[in-house]
């Protein structure tokens with residue numbers, strides 16, 4: 001049974017949960033806060049987190065050095081599938097970790113993002129910790145410093161406000177179920193890979209990967225078995241990209 005924390009306000013649900021895992025206090029756990037004062041995004045950015053958004057972190061004990069990116073892929077997949085099925089919002093996955101919705105003008109906009117951590121040195125053994133942040137009943141600029149997509153919120157794509165308690169419960173159930181299957185090997189990583197590809201709005205697109213020192217431009221052809229982006233540059237060379245900001249370039253949609 002997971003340990004649940006439902007909090008009015010935390011600095012960051014990821015940091016809160018990381019500290020509990022490092023202290024050996026919890027293992028499989030779910031932390032939900034209605035508001036964060038020090039939310040963290042990818043690449044050291046801050047994540048603006050006012051009331052009305054969804055701020056959720058989940059952790060899971062893993063038996064060996066695991067690829068944390070698969071655990072975060074499961075969060076993206078089940079979130080997109082749930083929002084499509086139960087909330088009627090056509091959410092797609094943008095590599096590596098963004099939830100995206102296309103607005104009425106055909107513009108891709110960022111609904112949420114995922115931040116995964118691997119904690120190797122916990123007293124109860126190694127854990128993965130994945131945080132999900134999403135604009136639900138409030139629309140704000142999500143990350144400071146990431147200009148690649150303008151933000152949107154779930155409430156802009158459906159009638160009425162969303163019951164956050166229900167959404168969090170459904171999401172946590174599905175994520176933990178997916179993680180248990182992943183850990184048991186009952187559902188092989190290749191089937192999650194396939195689901196990710198079906199929900200992707202990155203594959204087949206001309207993209208620019210902005211990395212620490214340089215940028216790489218080309219067509220996002222595929223994902224490697226460990227979720228790296230396989231990018232074909234203008235000379236036909238394939239690059240395996242593991243991290244960076246991915247910008248979808250306008251106007252060019254190619255066949256994959």
Ligand code: BTN
Nearest residue numbers: 012039040041042113114131133
């Ligand atoms: C991104 O940069 O796109 C990922 C953002 C992840 C934000 C979530 S909100 C819940 C959890 N707590 C944090 O401090 N960050 C993650």
